[in-house]
Amino acid sequence: MYITISPQKLGGAFSQSAGDFVNYLEKENQGKDLSEKEFFFNQHEDGIKPFQVIKEIDGNTDKLKLKEPKYYSITINPSRYELQHIHSNPEKLKAFVREAMKEYASSFHREINGRPVSIDDIKYFAKIEQERSYKTNDIAIRENKPYAKQIAHLKNELRKVARGEISGNTQKIENEIQKLIREAPYKIRGQMVEPGMKKEGLQSHIHIIVSRKDASNSYSLSPGSKYKASEVKMHGKLVKRGFERDRFFQHSEMAFDKMFKYNRNYVESYSARKLLSKNPKQYFLSLRRLRLNEKKIAFKMIRQAGMQLPALHLPQSKVGFAYKQLKKIIEAGIKASSIGY
Known part of the structure; x- marks a missing residue:
């Protein structure tokens, strides 16, 4: 599972409204009958129309400065293995999103009226998309x-x-x-893979638009805060601040595993991906310590990224180079969903 959090894009062609982003998320609905369209949902409601989303997000920006993000975009990309496990069931995906957004609320190191932030303080709208297209940074595009x-x-x-x-x-x-x-090297039904071409297989993922302000339009809740869990004295009082991204990513993963009894492989875990980014040599040493069956699955996932593990007989200097190259391939594969993320 690969989760990203991005602030609203400001300036240039982007307005202060959520309208552009909401309209972009409607791309899969174009040309479909009403009965076939995928609508937005939140913690308690389904079937929410685009104009309602725009109205709610745009109307929840009290006291935010002109150049401050009015909303954040969260993208949840389940792996192909996770999607296979739940048969890409939209209702299960919705249930998971609702659990993940509880974890989002709990990851704020903030208080509202003396209590921790809860899911009812979060104003968000989510939408499931079933398709993905190849982008220029995908491994298939780069190798083609x-x-x-x-x-x-x-x-x-x-x-x-x-x-x-x-x-x-x-x-x-x-x-x-x-x-x-x-x-x-990469073709779909005999046609060479190019940017913009639809990816095959299970591609369900979720886009979430979440207001910067809480549901009461009184408190600013920024997941992009540069502060981790800490306290600062303001007006003579200690005030909690910060957002714990690691907690959100890890607990969302744990929620999926618990809900659907999913046996997560080491290379699918957020902790493993973080170790790969910070210490690739230790990451591969950890792979070698896995039990045989888990190791086989882990290596299969890595091979799907387009590169084999470096050979053990290589000189130390070349192994280091191979680690760095493989790290780049795997990270690109994860982001592009080419190994299922």
Whole structure:
């Protein structure tokens, strides 16, 4: 599971309203009948229309400065293994989101009227999406890129031959293009994977738009706070502040496992991904200590990122380089959902 928290984009073409973002989240509903559309939901309601979301978020910005985010975007990307486990059931995904948002509320080191922040203080709206498209940073796109560049060059030659600008054998050029397509490492039904192409398999994920202000429009609740759990003296009183991202990510993961009796592999865990980012050598040492069955599954997930583990017989200097390269591949795979995240 890969969870991200991002502030509202401000400036440029982005307005102070949530309208642009909500309209973007409606992209999968375009061209569908009313009965087929996916609506927003929150902690207690389903079937919430886009205009209601915009009205609620835009109307909950009291005393926020012009350049302060009015809302945050949370994206929850279950792995393909997690989705397979729950059969990508939308109702189960909704139930999980509601549990995860309880963890979101509990991760604020704040008090409202002398009590901890609760889920009823959080104004949010969530939407399930079923599709994902390939982006330029995906492994498939990056590894196809050399082939795509050669194909683009050959197609340009074809156009020049057709216009009479250069001489050439069009059939030979066409054959070269087809040969490159066959050799490209990533294809879907014989077509080379390109940016914007829909990904195959289970791709359900959830977008959440959460107001910066609490439900009463009185208190600012920022998950982007630079402060971790701490206290500061303001007006002669100690005030709690901060948001614990690690807690939110880990407890959301734990909530999924508990709800659906999911047996999480080591490489799927947030703690493992964090270790990979901070100490890749220790990460791989931890992999080697896993029980045989768990290790087999872990290595399978890593291989799906597009690279094997570094060989043990490599010189120490080259092993270090291999660790760094593999770390980049795995992190990119996680973010792009290419190993299921």
